[in-house]
Structure formats: C-alpha cells, structure tokens
Amino acid sequence: MSATCTRAYSLLCRFFPSMTRVRFAPSPTGDLHVGGGRTALFNWLFARKTGGTFILRIEDTDGARNTEDAKRGIEKGLRWLGLDWDEGPDAGGDCGPYFQSQRKDIYDTYLAKLEAADRVYTEDNGAVRFKFSRTAITVHDLVCGDVTFAPTEEPDMTVRRPDGSYIFHFVNVVDDIEMKMTHVFRGEDHLSNTWKHIDLFNAFGATPPIYAHIPLILNSDGSKMSKRDAGSAIEHSYINEGFLPDAVFNYLVMLGWTPRADKEVLGRDELVKLFDPAEIHSSNARFDLQKCQWFNAQYLRALSPEALFAAARPFIEAKGYVIADEATATAAVYSVKEKVSLLTEIPAWVHYFFREDYPFEADVTEKLKAKPENASLLRAAAAAFTTATEWTEASVQTAIEEAAKGAGVKPGALMPLLRGALSGQLRGPGVNTIGHLVGKDSTLRRIERALGLF
RNA sequence: GACCCCUUCGUCUAGCGGUUAGGACACAUCCCUUUCACGGAUGCGACACGAGUUCGAUUCUCGUAGGGGUCGCCA
Structure with missing residues (x-):
C-alpha cells in the first residue's frame, strides 16, 4: 500500500470511524463460492472493525439464470458464516432496492448523465457504448499499491444492451456511487478491470472508492478453483460436511491475511479487533483441506457438551439412529469429541450408544x-x-x-x-x-x- | 497475443540489509496410554533462477522462468 493511501485510510478511520460503507455484491448463482464467502468476510471484518456499514447487494441483472433458489443459497451461506448485513435483502436501508433487477430507473438516469456529457454513443443495433477517456489511469489499491494502466486500446465498453438491460461494469459503478461505498474489497480478478470503473466514476464526476483487491483461493494443485472442486461451495463442502462456521470463518481469513497474534485459532471478536486491511496478502493461496479440518477439530473440542451435541445431532439422526435419551446422547457424543475433526465423523463413533444390534467389526x-x-x-x-x-x-x-x-x-x-x-x-x-x-x-x-x- | 498481479519448507505463512531463516498444518520417530485419539518431545523440510546495488542480500533494482488474472452485448 502506498504511503498516501495509508495516510488517507488512517485519517478516514480516525475521524470518520463509522462512515465506512462496504458491500458484498454477488451474482446469485446458487451455493455461495468460498472465494465469494471470503470476499464477503473481509468486507464484513472491515465494516465491523471500523464501525461502518456492511451492505448486501444482489447483482441479478442476468435474469435468465438468477433464480429465487440461487439467491437463497447465497444468503444461507452468508448467514451460516455469521456475516450479517446492515443493509440489503431483509435488512432494508436507505439506498435500496438492493436488487439490481429493480434499479433500472436509476441506471437510466445515470445513462442520461453520460449522454449529457457526450460520453456514450448508440450503435446501429441499439447497444450503447461508453467512450473510454483513453488516458493513463492509476488504481490506488490498499493491497496491491498503485497500479497504473496505460491508455487503453480496447474498443469502447458496452454499457447497455439493445434490449435496454445494463452491463455489469456500469451498474456496479452506478450502485457504488448511489450506495455511497467508501471502500471496495473484491477478488483480484477484478483488478485488471478497475481502470474501467474509475473511468466511469470520473465520467460521472464521482470519487472512486478505495479499492482493496484480495488474492484468490486456488485448488491444492494451484489451478483455479471452480464450482466442482473440493472445498469450493459453502453449503455443499462445509455445511453438509460437518464443519463449524467459526472454524471455516477462521480458516478462510487466514488464507488471505495473517493476524498479528501468537496463535492461529482466533474468534470473530479477536479477528475484528486485529484486522488491518493493509496486511492482506498480495499473493494467491492454495486451499488446504487438512488445515481447514484441523481448525474444525480445534473448534469442536472447545464446544460445551450441549453445544457439541446440538451440532452433531442432525448428522446422527441423518444416519437413522434414534436418540431416546438426550442426556446420555450428549455425554456419548462428548466422549468422542477429540477423536474427530468433522461432525460427519461422529455417527461412526457413537452409533452403538443408540442401538443394541450394532455390528461387530x-x-x-x-x-x-x-x-x-x-x-x-x-x-x-x-x-x-x-x-x-x-x-x-x-x-x-x-x-x-x-x-x-x-x-x-x-x-x-x-x-x-x-x-x-x-x-x-x-x-x-x-x-x-x-x-x-x-x-x-x-x-x-x-x-x-x-x-x-x- | 497484449496488459496486470504474484513467487520463503509439500501447504498456509513470519521476516521488512547482517537471523543457527521462526511458527502452524501434514509427515516421521519417541513419550503418555485399555483402544482410537488428545497432549508432550524430537526430526524432516524453503528463500524459483540470473544479473546488479551494497562491506553484506531472503529482504532493494532489473531481467528470465513459473503460477494466477483481465482483455464479452457474463457477473
């Protein structure tokens, strides 16, 4: 991070501690991706750290593949991770609606601004393009430092389709202006496009937010992690596999940032207290299932007998074992807590407590x-x-x-x-x-x- | 192809010109122990490469290589 950026950031935090506004803006594609989850997590940490506002905005402009189910998948993942949002679906707020599919009027207004400034033109088929300024543009990034892009030679950017719907870069910038975002924590995959966003902010006469591009999570072999890969989806890979939210939260944070502490197992409150966006790593990290499970084992062992039983119960019942006596069941589950690292492993360790016809191995x-x-x-x-x-x-x-x-x-x-x-x-x-x-x-x-x- | 980011043990990392290069996960051995585990101890194991700058580079600069990303009328 540049010295200027550091200073600007610390001044902002010191004098306007609760003015920070950050958002997580997922496209509702179903199960929350770990990368998205961690992006949300850093935004959340920053908001809680600075006493600011964490906003959830659903980028559902692609109506065809954005279903109600998909939206619920995202929200389920966020809630499970404990990332509560202050504005957004179900939470309300002054900058709504928080679904891009409901903000067309706002986008039309902003497009008119670009028209008035002679920064757009309409093609024969009706698509509208934004005229790039074609000047050098520098991104002042909290993580990557100053990154300067030379005047572009790319064709002008389409901002509105012939059918009147708008393109990601445009709505993303308009919403960030309208929703008064002060900081944008997002995946590093957006860094290369950020100059386009800044060009738009400038065209609107608005000040760009402070950016922080966080490194990506890769598979253990270093390839890009996508939907099918192990550990890639919150519900499928974590909720259903018997992970504890706090453990996943803790592990995911560590994949992009190392707190200045003498231990790794740190609770939410401690992480919020320690969080410093300037310390976010600048290189990608590989996902390590074993380490994630180790964190889970740590959190499992720290649970009270009652909490452990409550967490394990659905997994035991899913195997068809009938719990007749809760007190005994609680003690039984607690007796094997340091033998497992996932809740899914528990049934195999306690099944004989719930039946007399257990098999002899x-x-x-x-x-x-x-x-x-x-x-x-x-x-x-x-x-x-x-x-x-x-x-x-x-x-x-x-x-x-x-x-x-x-x-x-x-x-x-x-x-x-x-x-x-x-x-x-x-x-x-x-x-x-x-x-x-x-x-x-x-x-x-x-x-x-x-x-x-x- | 162009542009951008990145590069310390297998993995996650500490380090911010002089360290026996530290920790965690994993792995191995030993101890503990009615089993499986937990725990404890020990061990294995890294500065991608090449030039500079410097009395001295893991650390600063440049290059090379490798990895990742972006260049959509996807988000």
Missing part, C-alpha cells in the same frame, strides 16, 4: 475368537458387573479391574475384549465410559450377545 470377532479363554474372561466381567451395587464410571472401572484380578490377568487384557463386546469396535472412549453410559442392563446384554459369537 471384523477385527473384533477376530480378537474375541483369538483365544478360547476370552469367553470366560467376558463371563467373569459380566459376573462382576452383575454384583455391582452402583453404576458409575468409577464403579464400572473397579468391577473390570476386580474381574481381571480374579481371572489372573491384567486389566489391559480384558479391556479390549469388553470394548469389542460393548461397542462392536476396537476404538472409542474409555470402556468404563461406554459401560456406564449404556447402563448395567444393556452392558450385560451386550456381553451376552458377544458371547454368541464364540
């Missing part, structure tokens, strides 16, 4: 049958459980240890057997935790059922 059957005396060890454990007078994690533990002692083996020899019998698998929370949570009766039934394998 192959290695369990193998383990149990490996030694003939395993059956008697299980019977010894059952006997110890039967005589237990109380049923807590501690008492279950004690019963197991006593059964092992009585049978002349170490608890470690009995544990895997019991684990396999009670859960059908060789991994999971402590055996005493499983026994305690499923209850005494079920514990005995489960051992009996496992005995049937011999």
